[in-house]
Amino acid sequence: MATLALSDTFGTDLARGIGAIALYAIVGLVLMLVGFYAIDFTTPGKLSDLVRRGLPNAVIVTASGMVSMAFIIVVAIWTSASDLAGGLITALVYGLIGIVAQVLAVRLLEWTTRIDVRSTIESETYAPASFVVAAAHVALGLVVAVAIS
Numbered sequence: 001m002a003t004l005a006l007s008d009t010f011g012t013d014l015a016r017g018i019g020a021i022a023l024y025a026i027v028g029l030v031l032m033l034v035g036f037y038a039i040d041f042t043t044p045g046k047l048s049d050l051v052r053r054g055l056p057n058a059v060i061v062t063a064s065g066m067v068s069m070a071f072i073i074v075v076a077i078w079t080s081a082s083d084l085a086g087g088l089i090t091a092l093v094y095g096l097i098g099i100v101a102q103v104l105a106v107r108l109l110e111w112t113t114r115i116d117v118r119s120t121i122e123s124e125t126y127a128p129a130s131f132v133v134a135a136a137h138v139a140l141g142l143v144v145a146v147a148i149s
Contacts (some may be wrong), residue, residue, distance in 0.1 A: 020084050027088055028073050031095040035069030036062075038103045039137075044118035057130035058121040064134035065106075068141020072098035075145040098144045105140040106133075 007013075040047040043061065050058030076094035080087035110117050110133060120129045 031073045035099045039065040060130045064137040068137040071141040071145040109136045
């Protein structure tokens with residue numbers, strides 16, 4: 001007859017793991033909020049207002065910016081130190097540095113391509129240039145994420 005036996009530290013390890021998940025989730029949420037506001041602040045126009053109004057290009061650019069921030073934050077958490085305190089700190093620092101690098105890189109690429117981002121995101125109709133900006137967000141988000149690792 002087989003019996004199921006848990007280690008003596010199972011409960012403690014489980015509680016510690018649940019706590020770590022909650023803390024990393026909080027760090028991730030804070031970084032996503034910082035990332036959104038960094039994109040909103042550095043993009044011409046008020047993205048959150050434009051998205052609420054349902055402007056298609058603003059939605060595309062904002063969504064791609066959030067996906068790119070998620071890449072950066074996930075990798076920052078994934079590569080963080082193995083101890084909880086050190087891991088939370090490195091995830092937060094790498095995430096913040098990654099967000100700054102991402103925003104600067106996208107703005108530089110937009111400047112280089114001479115895309116009029118303001119008129120693109122404020123347009124009531126779909127503008128193909130919004131996909132160029134979106135692709136820049138995702139591509140540079142991946143580059144920054146890999147740089148963190």
